[in-house]
Amino acid sequence: MNSASGDANGAVCFLSVAGVRRLVGAIGLPKVMHGLVDAIEVDFRRWEEFNKVPRVTQATGEGFIELMPVSDQHSYGFKYVHCHPGNALRRDQTVTGFGALARIDSGHTYLLAEMTLLTALRTAATSVMAAKYLAPEGARTMAIIGSGAQCEFQALAFHYVLGITTVRLYDVDPLATAKAVQNLSSTGLHVVACATAQDAVAGAEIITTCTASVGNGRVLTDNMVGAGVHINAIGGDCEGKTELQADILRRSDVFVEYPPQTRIEGEIQQLDPEHPVTELWKVVAGHAAGRVSSQQTTVFDSVGFAIEDFSALRYVHDLAVDAGLSEWIDILANPDDPKNLFGLLLCMPECDRPGNDGVN
């Protein structure tokens, strides 16, 4: 792990949107997904080493904007992210973001990265990591309710890492499902477009809900969920936005990332604030049980946590540097004499830093 390598001359590693696309193209999505799941698992196992600063949320009327910081002994990471459901009506991305890593010892930034794609990748990888501990053994069929931006990432993460062979898709918008079917057409997955959510969950051992549904508990109703199923609840991630009918939660074992955050933003906002939940990191670290019987219904009530972004950032940083695919960005002023910052304004960039301009 060379996450904190940094750079003495002030150049910062940069992963643009195109850079992430090229990186995934060069390494291959299966390997990237495996690597991401491993990175997140390593960091969940050492959960207690992290300095978990509360995220800073600002409601904006049409959505919310957040800064999500976290740090370990070597690095400080944060993500800027927002969720504006109304963007979809303007054909704009509802969730976008970017993030950075900095050295704890110097404070100097050493990675800047787009995090719209990375958030989609890490969300799917986190779901798989949870399912490794919670899904029924030998699960091969998965239902995905919601064919939006997260759908294919979920399908392929579960295919590549957990061995899912069939995905059954449903969305209120048939065009969205058609898009997902098309995108997944030559991946080796057996993809079934379903006419109803009820139809989609038939025979599925794992159900992922990743909708933009507003309101509470309208995506999965109690009668749709048989015993022994594992549910990834992804789409409910803010106050007043949940996907699972509360009765499902009451008869399930519920696993969460960070209880203080999930009680506000997750599915369990529908339950008593004292309702027992298990922190997923404790399962990963061997301090708590995951799935213990084939008849148990399990729910991973996922709202996203800063450590997952940190894992993703350090993983793609190392991957890009090792593969020689990192770009460099001129965002850190570090003159030879730190007291002579003003000197940078006395001559033009061309005179001392040829080629070290913008992104290379």
Added chain:
Amino acid sequence: MNSASGDANGAVCFLSVAGVRRLVGAIGLPKVMHGLVDAIEVDFRRWEEFNKVPRVTQATGEGFIELMPVSDQHSYGFKYVHCHPGNALRRDQTVTGFGALARIDSGHTYLLAEMTLLTALRTAATSVMAAKYLAPEGARTMAIIGSGAQCEFQALAFHYVLGITTVRLYDVDPLATAKAVQNLSSTGLHVVACATAQDAVAGAEIITTCTASVGNGRVLTDNMVGAGVHINAIGGDCEGKTELQADILRRSDVFVEYPPQTRIEGEIQQLDPEHPVTELWKVVAGHAAGRVSSQQTTVFDSVGFAIEDFSALRYVHDLAVDAGLSEWIDILANPDDPKNLFGLLLCMPECDRPGNDGVN
């Protein structure tokens, strides 16, 4: 003001270190300083319109790392910044940073900018803005204690905007003062290198302290400060780091940015938590008096506040766009169909976005 213009196709305006240098070179530092002072003054006048989120600070052992968010009705801004005094020993910049602006209505980022140079510029501009209301009328001579990274920015901001003609410099490191004298040599300022701080303040109507001095109150002692002087206290900006002997504060009128923050980080951490202070924005907005007599000693106890960064970001954004000097950075994934985010991974960047890669 076109701060929230954004860009439909996902390109984000970028100001690299070289970009800020080029922008200042093209526009000229005098005009940039005037513009920055005006921008900060406009935003201080509408202080109550801002959503002032607490900054998120993390102590790192050798320093601290902060995220400083703030927003108005149109834009959300934040800065990543750190202060690691030990960096100077490794000939690394002690304070570096970068920041961003995003649209409130969509959450989409529309500016990413280096903020090492910008922080130095806005700190000097904020000092001048305060001095417009607090310094004695007709002041022409200024002492600057500390010849580090902030020194020349202070000297020239006061020269260009407030009409200061003479600066008297002192630093415990004579080489630092020699560097500042050299940098200021052809600016029209009369620059005097002094052997002691006592010597430097002789005859000065304005005193700026911008040292990296650790400990409390060692830079300016009570006997050094005559009646009628205005003091900008810049260097003291965290717990246990102040520059002014407390007696100076007790016989002065003290002006601050944001009391909850300044009581912890500023010079007034040495005083009773109830000691009366005036919020600078109230002076700018006409709700409170600034300087009322020639014998009054005034202190601007400056620790830096997120609104100043917001002002700087929106000012340089508009300046760069208007001058055609903005770069563009590929950090916001925004596919034509927002539900088809995954589609970005199905083809390589070259196939759909020629030339829109990294920074242009």
